[in-house]
Amino acid sequence: MNCNQAKHIKIVDFLSNHGIEPTRVYGDYAWYNSPIRTDKTPSFKVNLSKNQWFDVGAGYGGNILDLVMEMNATSITGALMILQEPELSKPSFSFSEKQKSSGIEIKHVQPLQNRALLQYLSSRKIPAKIASLYVMEAYYKVKERQYFALAFKNDKGGYELRSKSYKLCSTPKYITTIPGNNNSINVFEGFMDFLSAMVFFNTRKPANKTIILNTTHNLRYIEQLLKSAQRINLYLDNDESGIKARNEIMKLNPNVTDYSSITYPNHNDFNQFLNSNNYENKRQKK
Known part of the structure; x- marks a missing residue:
């Protein structure tokens, strides 16, 4: 298509x-x-x-x-x-017809073990031992079709759903918060970039409070929190939406370090950097 x-x-x-x-x-x-x-x-x-x-x-x-x-x-x-x-x-429906649509229906969520999903994570350079700390696997239905995907839960019970073929989310769509030192706040755009940071920094848990936006449109939910933060570390995408979000955050609080322009300035996001030759070269120099 x-x-x-x-x-x-x-x-x-x-x-x-x-x-x-x-x-x-x-x-x-x-x-x-x-x-x-x-x-x-x-x-x-x-x-x-x-x-x-x-x-x-x-x-x-x-x-x-x-x-x-x-x-x-x-x-x-x-x-x-x-x-x-x-x-x-299929042909478009008529608004006079009553539609039976349940959207994305999560049928079952369990610990990560699906071989296809583990292979997908491996292709993104994310070890299972790190992913399994934050990601589950979900089996869901869209109308009568069955699917499975990585499931990253947000603070309101919705899931970001990822597989090799699909990138979806179940409602409600919201931020995901990982506890840590409240004085400093790490902000990521998506969970795959958060997992990439765990690999890059060779850690299993962030020291600082960490927020994964799951979409830059969710920035509005944390504006008050960001205003009062002593320090903000940004790991956003180097694209139009990421740059716009970065600029909005810097207006809220000047104590910002933009690691997207420091750590992976020549890549769209953290995971793309993790999968690049630049990352391999940088790791060898450590």
Whole structure:
């Protein structure tokens, strides 16, 4: 599937396939509670004829690829993989029909032992002995299809779900906090980068309080905490969203060290650096 093909998938079909239904349909618009932020009053609308979305509260919108990237904190490549779900190639549903959609249903969570998931971690240079301290494996269902994935739990009971083929999350989407020294706070964008840092620093537990955002949109939940921190260590992505988050954090508190520009300035994220020749060369010099 390429980008042009993906844009023909209806946004309402994608949302329904993930258990998200409109609160009302008025004229050419379907209104939803926002799938990309906390939203008590429906302010996310989809233009049915143009197949475009706009989040009134967030102040931006776009096409289906933009939406999938926002919802899953992924790249265009990741969005295209997610949009290859067979159900999305079926004809669009009618809003007059009652839909039976349960979205992502977690059936079972257990300690990490699935061989395919362990091989996936190995391909990302993450040892099982470190991953198993923070990651479980989940068996879940999307409609009638069964899947399994790495499961990284957030503070509200939702899971970030990762496998070789999929990058999804179950609701609610929220931050993950790992206890430590409260004076200093480490901030990571995703859990794979947090695990990469554990490998890089050759430790099993961070000394400082550590927050994994699970998406930069969750930054709003920790703004007050960051304002009062004596020191903040950033391990964000070196892309547009990561740079934007870094700038917002530096406005909240000047006591920031941006390790994304110090440790892996020539790579998009910590895990990409971990898998690079630069990391191997740096490790040999230690």
